[in-house]
Amino acid sequence: xxxxxEKAKQNPDSMKxxxxxxxxxxxxxxxxxxxxxxxxxxxxxxDISTLYYHWGEKGDLYEAVIMDVSEGMRQxxxxxxxxxxxxxxxxxxxxxxxxxxxxxxxxxxxxNLTLFRYFTKTRHGSILDFKVPEYISDIAxxxxxxxxxxxxxxxxxxxxxxxxxxxHNFVSGEKFFRPMMKMDREEYIKAAKDTLKFFNLTAxx
Amino acid sequence: xxxxxEKAKQNPDSMKxxxxxxxxxxxxxxxxxxxxxxxxxxxxxxDISTLYYHWGEKGDLYEAVIMDVSEGMRQxxxxxxxxxxxxxxxxxxxxxxxxxxxxxxxxxxxxNLTLFRYFTKTRHGSILDFKVPEYISDIAxxxxxxxxxxxxxxxxxxxxxxxxxxxHNFVSGEKFFRPMMKMDREEYIKAAKDTLKFFNLTAxx
DNA sequence: GATTGATTCCATCAATTGATTGATTAATTG
DNA sequence: CAATTAATCAATCAATTGATGGAATCAATC
Numbered sequence: 001x002x003x004x005x006e007k008a009k010q011n012p013d014s015m016k017x018x019x020x021x022x023x024x025x026x027x028x029x030x031x032x033x034x035x036x037x038x039x040x041x042x043x044x045x046x047d048i049s050t051l052y053y054h055w056g057e058k059g060d061l062y063e064a065v066i067m068d069v070s071e072g073m074r075q076x077x078x079x080x081x082x083x084x085x086x087x088x089x090x091x092x093x094x095x096x097x098x099x100x101x102x103x104x105x106x107x108x109x110x111x112n113l114t115l116f117r118y119f120t121k122t123r124h125g126s127i128l129d130f131k132v133p134e135y136i137s138d139i140a141x142x143x144x145x146x147x148x149x150x151x152x153x154x155x156x157x158x159x160x161x162x163x164x165x166x167x168h169n170f171v172s173g174e175k176f177f178r179p180m181m182k183m184d185r186e187e188y189i190k191a192a193k194d195t196l197k198f199f200n201l202t203a204x205x
Numbered sequence: 206x207x208x209x210x211e212k213a214k215q216n217p218d219s220m221k222x223x224x225x226x227x228x229x230x231x232x233x234x235x236x237x238x239x240x241x242x243x244x245x246x247x248x249x250x251x252d253i254s255t256l257y258y259h260w261g262e263k264g265d266l267y268e269a270v271i272m273d274v275s276e277g278m279r280q281x282x283x284x285x286x287x288x289x290x291x292x293x294x295x296x297x298x299x300x301x302x303x304x305x306x307x308x309x310x311x312x313x314x315x316x317n318l319t320l321f322r323y324f325t326k327t328r329h330g331s332i333l334d335f336k337v338p339e340y341i342s343d344i345a346x347x348x349x350x351x352x353x354x355x356x357x358x359x360x361x362x363x364x365x366x367x368x369x370x371x372x373h374n375f376v377s378g379e380k381f382f383r384p385m386m387k388m389d390r391e392e393y394i395k396a397a398k399d400t401l402k403f404f405n406l407t408a409x410x
Numbered sequence: 411g412a413t414t415g416a417t418t419c420c421a422t423c424a425a426t427t428g429a430t431t432g433a434t435t436a437a438t439t440g
Numbered sequence: 441c442a443a444t445t446a447a448t449c450a451a452t453c454a455a456t457t458g459a460t461g462g463a464a465t466c467a468a469t470c
Contacts, residue, residue, distance in 0.1 A: 015418090030325070031236055032239070033236065034236070047420075052460075053417070162374070170367075173323045254430075
């Protein structure tokens, strides 16, 4: 059964998909309460009622956005796991950091929305409290921090959380941190990757 | 010259200070756009016009809140720097992590508001684009990552940013991460500190 | 080419939200 | 105590915002 979200993604030129793409970006920049349905509609150059026709109420669109970025992350993690499989740990870390950083710097709204979800309360709590699968245990297993995918020790999960969040921090914080560092975008991405590798390579090798 | 903010803090029982305290908490939970002036007024049990009488427009109150938490951080960092002065590096790290984590877990709105400021756009950009001093260079110097307080290399700043954000992540993410870890609050704080020490001790000693 | 269904927009609602005005009460001062 | 100032609230505004109904347009089907 193809969900409403899956159907929308099938044809990226469909109005439904175009709205989703714009919503990802704007929700990512301004958060749930900072985004109005009119902002999204304007970005797609449609009337706001067209947006409601396709996605229903704001909270439903937001949920679809979260599911969408979450699925993107899942795919990317599977892809990275394939690449690093069998390699020595130091190399696994270097590749994983590079791959994830490149992916997220290219889609910063993923980091933004992820951090938003972690840190922010919404006034409509119950409505937006849908469940999203997290991949912390899988990453821990893939890093060799657990013998068993289903039974990952808490300290390993905490380490993975810390690593993932650190990547998100550099991506989402670019607008704020880069001027502090007086770097151009390329330099900043390089510096972020180096910093991440510095902490993770010394910690795990 | 005592600023409006300083005057408010002189007497914590004053209406102005009570509003500021409530605003800190609520802005920290819901962000700028997720907070209404009515929510704050209700928390203090006053009419909304009383709030406006004391603090003027919403953006001005928000600015005062940011300045307030920023000043709190500055004070705490000075305090920590005094404690760790002269000790060996590993001990400096252990103490600093414990002190900062305890302080922030006690005042989670500081972490919330800091991360909000890093990651979120506000629709009223220009108005809320006031400048707040950051203490990244001071911390880098205090950690021995720079010879000169005024001339801190970029990679050292990036490392400090990463460390500080990691602490904020665990504090602000508690509501989200702790259920994942199935820990009570005490266990979670301990686990967060241990994780932070794990990365930082292996990286710097 | 008429009919049906899907899509889009215009107009509009009711509720919320930031902000103010003016009257009222509480403190302060001479 | 009278007079002035400070603090509070009730009432209200205008603008914004989430959401909808219904007319108009477009596309597919017969």
